[in-house]
Amino acid sequence: MHKPNQFDLFGQKRFLPLFLTQFAGAFNDNLFKNAFLVLIAFHGLSTAGLNAATLVNMAAGVFILPFFLFSTLAGQLAEKYDKATLAQWIKLLEIAIMIVAGLGFIWHNAALLMTCLFLMGVHSALFGPLKYSVLPQYLKENEILGGNGLIEMGTFIAILLGQIAGTLLVQHQPHGETLVIWACVAVAIAGYFFSRSMPSAPPTAPDLKIGWNIFSETTKILSHVKQNKTVFNSLLGISWFWFFGSIYLTQFPNFAKDTLHGDATVYTLLMTIFSLGIGVGSLLCEKLSDSKVELGLVPFGSIGLSVFAIDLFFASANLPGTLQTAQSFLMSTSHWRIIIDLFLIGVFGGIFIVPLYALIQIRTEREFTSRAIAANNILNSLFMVVAAGMSIVLLNAGVTVRELLLIAGILNIFVAIYIYTLIPEFLMRFIVWILTHTLYRIKKTGFEYIPENGAVVLACNHVSFMDAMVLAGAIRRPIRFVMDHQIYNLPVMNFICRTANAIPIASTKESAEMKDAAFTAIAQALKDGEVVAIFPEGRITKTGEINSFMPGIERIIKTTPVPVIPMALQGLWGSFFSRKDGTAMMKMPRGIFSKIGIIIGEPIEAANVTRQELENTIRQLRGDWK
Incomplete structure (x- = not known):
């Protein structure tokens, strides 16, 4: 059976034309630029009496300059207009630039080619915001990472192939310049036809008033992003x-x-x-x-x-x-x-x-x-x-x-x-990722039951001190874990819990004030549409069996009625972080890449949630594999 992966996007009209348009543009940039630089470095092309080294460094600056001058305009245009239509306009501009560049190659006019290099920088500056901002419109959230990976991979391969092609074609004397002209114009035309196949991507800010002042608009955009x-x-x-x-x-x-x-x-x-x-x-x-x-x-x-x-x-x-x-x-x-x-x-x-x-x-x-x-x-x-x-x-x-x-x-x-x-979120996720990808091999079942958005409570059995990190590493959405305050305050765990905005909780006997604060925080998180995860047993098992569920889950759902998703962890009993054969984390680890399982059951509507029924459901999900 075929397992879906990022390469499936190549079979989708909502992605392939964008990929090919970007690939052709990056290839053409480097084909033209390298052919121009080879003419300067090896064939004596010059202007205004400047030497080859100066011209080469000038060329690098001339290509980068448009990104300073036109990126803010490009970002505004990509918000105000349909991105597919905008891509077609930009590709028509590329064809015109390459035709003019052809005259530069025929006449061996370095000044004209330098002007075209600047204009190709303008072309790339205009297309840059479009190619990345259109991905969230074309792709589902779980496809965005794979789509970015393909775009990045395609870009660097196009850069490499363009550099090689530009170098080889222009040195194919006596007809090198002619080959470069035909190649540049042909690739630009291909890019235009690829862009015509891009699906419509409606403007996200059609009423946006274009700001033409480069400096004020740049300052405004950077100030907004810094928030x-x-x-x-x-x-x-x-x-x-x-x-x-x-x-x-x-x-x-x-x-x-x-x-x-x-x-x-x-x-x-x-x-x-x-x-x-x-x-x-x-x-x-x-x-x-x-x-x-x-x-x-x-x-x-x-x-x-x-x-x-x-x-x-x-x-x-x-x-x-x-x-x-x-x-x-x-x-x-x-x-x-x-x-x-x-x-x-x-x-x-x-x-x-x-x-x-x-x-x-x-x-x-x-x-x-x-x-x-x-x-x-x-x-x-x-x-x-x-x-x-x-x-x-x-x-x-x-x-x-x-x-x-x-x-x-x-x-x-x-x-x-x-x-x-x-x-610190980067470092926290790194610690979670390393631990969950070196200690365990996770078999996942039922993950389609977790909604892409909206408030929900995840309820899971509690086997070890690693339970929260295993779940955080496996589930796509950010999770607010409700953690026993003693686990919350453990070294390393405290950094992870604080960074992940976990909610510490204590029993009434230990701190009634902390307990009430925890339930208030849970209610607010659910009202905000977040995912809250709890371990209804209230403590880590000492026997490997699921403990009786505490009434906290019923209090949560009564205050904020949202669906509850039952979950079961399998295979963690007996691990270094469990209490099998003694105190957790005080015995020899059993090795890396241990096989464990996470089983997710169908959501239970708030009106049907009771702690006993939830406990029975999670027991059935877990089965005999502790």
């Missing part, structure tokens, strides 16, 4: 990735030539390995997070970036000075560690960035998503300019390329710590 700390810091996280990634991408030519003693084919090989790594990492996100937006992957990705960036520094030391081709480079075992490091830097980069894009899409108001992505593009560009400036300063100060890449890896550690200090 949502999680989204704003996600934008900073993505921008940091582009800071980190742009250093690597920019230094690859010199790294290949001066450190690895390779020719141009080695540079192409490094680009291929890095891009494929990002593609693989982007696709892995859905598998690692079970198709939900898992914030715990972000710290996981940042750790991998630094670990393998630091290892690359040591792996690339004291290499033989003989000239290497891609073939000889691959055949030497001394280079395999470098290849693995670069590939895994790409993999962990994909794992880092995809959940952040998805998080922005689901945590930002629908009518503001395009402008949030526009703010992201502005910040990305700013960070990339700062990365370029830092690289120039350090390299001129005598830092080697190897050392510069190491510095980027070390800086990543401090930036990660800073971000996770500001937003």
Whole structure:
């Protein structure tokens, strides 16, 4: 039986045309740009008496500049107009630009080609907010992470293929420029026809008044985004990735030539390995997070970036000075560690960035998503300019390329710590994700009974100190757990509980005030449409059997009548965190990847909820597997 996965989106008209439109645009950007740069670097193309090095650096700035100038406008346009129609307008603009660029190639006019490069930057700046903000309109919530992964994977592969194609075509003399012209125009036309197949995506803010002042609109958008700390810091996280990634991408030519003693084919090989790594990492996100937006992957990705960036520094030391081709480079075992490091830097980069894009899409108001992505593009560009400036300063100060890449890896550690200090939710989810994905293999049944939105109470048997984390790691929606105050205050657990906004509770004997406060908080959470999870036994089992349910569940439902979903945990009895054979967490662990089960039953309407019936239902769900 086929198991649904993100690749199924390629069979959907609501996704494939968008993917192909984005792929064609990214491919064409890099095909044109690399062909232009090769003409400058190897075929003497120049203007105004500027040397090749100056023109190459100018070209990089000219392509980035439109992201500063037009991202705010792009975000507003994507809110005000149908995004599919807007995509068609942008693709028609691309065709016109490529026709003019064709004249630049025919006439060998560097100034005209530089102008077209600027205009292609405008094209990309206009399309950027659209391509990400339309995903929540086209995809279901459980498809958003996979869709982002495919878009990110496709983008980097398109960039790689475009760079290779631009380099190869323009050097196919004497007809290289002609081949580039035909290719650029053909890809632009293909992109337009792909965009015509995109389903309608109605405007989310049709009454929006366009603000033409770049600076005031940028300030306004950034101020709005900053109100949502999680989204704003996600934008900073993505921008940091582009800071980190742009250093690597920019230094690859010199790294290949001066450190690895390779020719141009080695540079192409490094680009291929890095891009494929990002593609693989982007696709892995859905598998690692079970198709939900898992914030715990972000710290996981940042750790991998630094670990393998630091290892690359040591792996690339004291290499033989003989000239290497891609073939000889691959055949030497001394280079395999470098290849693995670069590939895994790409993999962990994909794992880092995809959940952040998805998080922005689901945590930002629908009518503001395009402008949030526009703010992201502005910040990305700013960070990339700062990365370029830092690289120039350090390299001129005598830092080697190897050392510069190491510095980027070390800086990543401090930036990660800073971000996770500001937003502890990332670190909390990472701890939950690591624990639930290393200690257990979870068999899930009945998860379709948990609604995508709306208030509901989850009721589950209580077997171990890990129960809440197992459920939090397995269930897509954020959960407000009602926790015994003693468990709530345990080391590590306290950080997780506070960050997850859990509700501590005590018995009347221990603290009647805390108990009343807990029930007040539960009622408010349910009124706000949240998911509340309780363990009706009131304590962890000492025998493995389900204890009698306490009356608290009836009090909750009487105060706030909402459906109750019965759940049963299986297989946790006897684990390190259970009370089998003595005090929990005071015995030898039984190993990792233990098989456990979570069974979810059909929702019970509030009018039919009694603690005895709920207890009987959960006993039946659990069965004999403790």
